[in-house]
Amino acid sequence: MYVELIDINKSFGTEKVSDHVSFGIEKGKLVGLLGPSGGGKTTILRMIAGLEDPDSGEIRVDGKVVNQTPAGERGIGFVFQNYALFRYMTVYENIAFGLRVQKENKRKIDERVKYLIRLIGLDGLEDRYPAALSGGQRQRVAFARALAPGPQLLLLDEPFAAIDAKVRKELRSWLKEMIRTLGITSIFVTHDQDEAIEVADEIIIINQGRIEQKGTPVEIYKKPATDFAATFFGDGVWVRDYSELRSFPWVQGLTGALIRPEYVRISKKSEDIKYQSSASEGVVEDVSFRGNSFEIRVRVGDLLLRAGRGPDEAPLDIKETVDVFIYRILAIKGREVFLLENEVMKDDSLII
Numbered sequence: 001m002y003v004e005l006i007d008i009n010k011s012f013g014t015e016k017v018s019d020h021v022s023f024g025i026e027k028g029k030l031v032g033l034l035g036p037s038g039g040g041k042t043t044i045l046r047m048i049a050g051l052e053d054p055d056s057g058e059i060r061v062d063g064k065v066v067n068q069t070p071a072g073e074r075g076i077g078f079v080f081q082n083y084a085l086f087r088y089m090t091v092y093e094n095i096a097f098g099l100r101v102q103k104e105n106k107r108k109i110d111e112r113v114k115y116l117i118r119l120i121g122l123d124g125l126e127d128r129y130p131a132a133l134s135g136g137q138r139q140r141v142a143f144a145r146a147l148a149p150g151p152q153l154l155l156l157d158e159p160f161a162a163i164d165a166k167v168r169k170e171l172r173s174w175l176k177e178m179i180r181t182l183g184i185t186s187i188f189v190t191h192d193q194d195e196a197i198e199v200a201d202e203i204i205i206i207n208q209g210r211i212e213q214k215g216t217p218v219e220i221y222k223k224p225a226t227d228f229a230a231t232f233f234g235d236g237v238w239v240r241d242y243s244e245l246r247s248f249p250w251v252q253g254l255t256g257a258l259i260r261p262e263y264v265r266i267s268k269k270s271e272d273i274k275y276q277s278s279a280s281e282g283v284v285e286d287v288s289f290r291g292n293s294f295e296i297r298v299r300v301g302d303l304l305l306r307a308g309r310g311p312d313e314a315p316l317d318i319k320e321t322v323d324v325f326i327y328r329i330l331a332i333k334g335r336e337v338f339l340l341e342n343e344v345m346k347d348d349s350l351i352i
């Protein structure tokens, strides 16, 4: 593992912001720390950077314990959400700043800065001041400035937060591509799950100072490890009582269940579908077009479920009575999560 946190604890006053945090990150990976505001993500980043000290536990970078290494000597690049560029310095000077501090020779600095300006696609803008750049361009400069001294690890704290939605999307794919090309191990903080899914090779979900789960976006979505990971990550309707849904085993002591839209199959009464006999009757309450699919809200008894439907399937009308078949549910018992499959799918003899 290139970066390792081993049993890190940290409190501010009586508030515990890192609670036995341990994880490892492989070299070259781009990892997202995802969680609600105040969950402790930034504090973890700051401890790795050396801007904050853990109360206990060990931080290792490239096999070396860095707890006692000052921030400036850890060889780590940092990008903040608010660019943090020097306003009175040009693009060129901003990028050169770290190298000048390191007292690199002038020719080397010039080569490196020009290379980085080309890399971030800002050729011709080297003499501009930050005020004359767009938000996206400023963030590219912040990125180049962090990369200039050649760090082996890059930390990004909500790097896209201050940028408007459209540019943010472009900047995300740009950053992902850039980090891939450079092969630099990177950790970024976000509270936006779409961003984490789109950008990260792996996601670490953090809540109330604890790690809830670490895995690829698909792993976390398909197999959430805790109740928090299940409800925080991905879509779904939370139900306390699923007894109205047919053919599901009843489990004692459940807290509730989560029904993801793709677990729900809606069909018109005129359509002939597999497992129809185990479908429940529902009424369509809302249909909204989502660009490449429809989102359907359908009521089954007391439950208001969500499902998707392809644009080429027969359209559904509001108030239409339909068949609703549910393949599986994510059952939650305390912090534990498990998949319950519809029983009719296990036993084909039940299919009529």
Ligand SMILES: Nc1ncnc2c1ncn2[C@@H]1O[C@H](COP(=O)(O)OP(=O)(O)OP(=O)(O)O)[C@@H](O)[C@H]1O
Pocket: 012, 015, 017, 035, 036, 037, 038, 039, 040, 041, 042, 043, 044, 189, 191
């Ligand atoms: N220097 C500090 N002194 C006191 N409390 C702090 C300090 N830094 C952070 N905190 C508190 O620690 C908790 C975790 O903060 P942190 O910034 O790590 O969370 P976060 O998950 O990054 O949240 P956000 O997305 O809002 O930045 C918060 O309650 C915050 O108020």
